Amino acid sequence: MxxxxxxxxxxxxxxxxxxxxxxxxxxxxxxxxxxxxxxxxxxxxxxxxxxxxxxxxxxxxxxxxxxxxxxxxxxxxxxxxxxxIAQSPEGRRIFPRMTVMENLQMGAALVDPKHFEDDLKKVFELFPRLKERIGQRGGTLSGGEQQMLAIGRALMSRPxxxxxxxxxxxxAPLIVKQIFDAIRELNKNExxxxxxxxxxxxxxxxxxxxxxxxxxxxxxxxxxxxxxxxxxxxxxxxxxxxxx
Missing domain, CATH: 3.40.50.300 (P-loop containing nucleotide triphosphate hydrolases)
Structure with missing residues (x-):
C-alpha cells in the first residue's frame, strides 16, 4: 500500500x-x-x-x-x-518527577514549537483536569489523571x-467513560x-x-x-x- x-x-x-x-x-x-x-x-x-x-x-x-x-x-x-506514530503505553509511564506541563513539553519535543500553544489548548480542552494540575508533579496525580496525561503527552507530538x-x-468506570469519550472526540473532530x-x-x-x-x-x-x-x-x- x-x-x-x-x-x-x-x-x-x-x-x-x-x-x-x-x-x-x-x-x-x-x-x-x-x-x-x-x-x-x-x-x-x-x-x-x-x-x-x-x-x-x-x-x-x-x-x-x-x-x-x-x-x-x-x-x-x-x-x-x-x-x-505516538504511543500511550500500558502502565502510563509518565515522567513522575516532572510537572504536568513538563510532561507535555516532552511530548512536543519532536515537532515544530510554533504549534505548542495551540496543541496545549486542545489537550486542556480535552482534559480540563490537566489544566488544573499544570504545576503538579506527574507522580502525585491520580491514576485517571496520569492516564489523561499519558494520552495528552502523546497528542502533543501531533501524531x-x-x-x-x-x-x-x-x-474507575466514570474515568474510563471520560477517557473513551475523549478518544471518540479526537477521532470525530480531528x-x-x-x-x-x-x-x-x-x-x-x-x-x-x-x-x-x-x-x-x-x-x-x-x-x-x-x-x-x-x-x-x-x-x-x-x-x-x-x-x-
Missing part, C-alpha cells in the same frame, strides 16, 4: 519472539486512515507485544509492518516515532496514528486514526469501527465493533460479568 491509499498501517505475517518463546504467530492487522480499530484479548494474549513490535521494540522476526507507505519492520524505535495500550486499566489495545472489550468494541480478537498470539476473529459485540464467543469470553 502507498501512503495515498486507504490503509495507514498494515501488519502482515508478523511473528515476534521473546528469546525462544513465540509471542505473535503470523499476525495480520490493517488500520485505515480515520478509523478507530481495537484489539481485544485476555491478559497475556500478545496485544501489548503487537503494540511494541509496531514501535520497533522488540522487532518482528518475520513478516512486514508498513506505515504510511513505508516499510518500518526493521527501523529503530526513535526513527519510527519521527514518522507520526497521524495514536497507539493506546490498555487506557482503561485499573481506572480525524485522528487510533489503534487501541484493551481488556475492556465492551467499551472498546462500542467505540471502535473495527476490531480484532487475539488469543495466544493469534488473531482468531475480526469484524466491525458491532459485529464482534454480537458474537456469542466474544460475549462468553469477554463480556460476561454484568456489562450491558
Amino acid at each position: 502507498t501512503g495515498t491509499g486507504e490503509t495507514l498501517l498494515s501488519v502482515r505475517g508478523v511473528e515476534t519472539y521473546y528469546g525462544k518463546i513465540v509471542a505473535l504467530r503470523g499476525v495480520d492487522v490493517d488500520v485505515h486512515r480515520g478509523e478507530i480499530v481495537t484489539m481485544i484479548g485476555a491478559n497475556g494474549a500478545g496485544k501489548s507485544t503487537l503494540m511494541m513490535t509496531i514501535c520497533g521494540n522488540p522487532q518482528a522476526r518475520t513478516g512486514q509492518i508498513v506505515y504510511d507507505g513505508r516499510d518500518i519492520t526493521a527501523m529503530p524505535t526513535h526513527e519510527i516515532m519521527h514518522l507520526g 497521524k496514528l495514536l497507539l493506546l495500550d490498555e487506557p482503561s486499566l485499573g481506572l 480525524g485522528l486514526t487510533v489503534f487501541l489495545v484493551e481488556q475492556n472489550a465492551f467499551h472498546a468494541l462500542r467505540l471502535a469501527h473495527r476490531g480484532y480478537v487475539m488469543v495466544n498470539g493469534n488473531i482468531t476473529m475480526s469484524g466491525t465493533g458491532a459485529e464482534l459485540l454480537k458474537r456469542e464467543e466474544v460475549r462468553a469470553a469477554y463480556l460476561e460479568g454484568g456489562r450491558h
Whole structure:
C-alpha cells in the first residue's frame, strides 16, 4: 500500500519472539486512515507485544509492518516515532518527577514549537483536569489523571496514528467513560486514526469501527465493533460479568 491509499498501517505475517518463546504467530492487522480499530484479548494474549513490535521494540522476526507507505519492520524505535506514530503505553509511564506541563513539553519535543500553544489548548480542552494540575508533579496525580496525561503527552507530538495500550486499566468506570469519550472526540473532530489495545472489550468494541480478537498470539476473529459485540464467543469470553 502507498501512503495515498486507504490503509495507514498494515501488519502482515508478523511473528515476534521473546528469546525462544513465540509471542505473535503470523499476525495480520490493517488500520485505515480515520478509523478507530481495537484489539481485544485476555491478559497475556500478545496485544501489548503487537503494540511494541509496531514501535520497533522488540522487532518482528518475520513478516512486514508498513506505515504510511513505508516499510518500518526493521527501523529503530526513535526513527519510527519521527514518522507520526505516538504511543500511550500500558502502565502510563509518565515522567513522575516532572510537572504536568513538563510532561507535555516532552511530548512536543519532536515537532515544530510554533504549534505548542495551540496543541496545549486542545489537550486542556480535552482534559480540563490537566489544566488544573499544570504545576503538579506527574507522580502525585491520580491514576485517571496520569492516564489523561499519558494520552495528552502523546497528542502533543501531533501524531497521524495514536497507539493506546490498555487506557482503561485499573481506572474507575466514570474515568474510563471520560477517557473513551475523549478518544471518540479526537477521532470525530480531528480525524485522528487510533489503534487501541484493551481488556475492556465492551467499551472498546462500542467505540471502535473495527476490531480484532487475539488469543495466544493469534488473531482468531475480526469484524466491525458491532459485529464482534454480537458474537456469542466474544460475549462468553469477554463480556460476561454484568456489562450491558
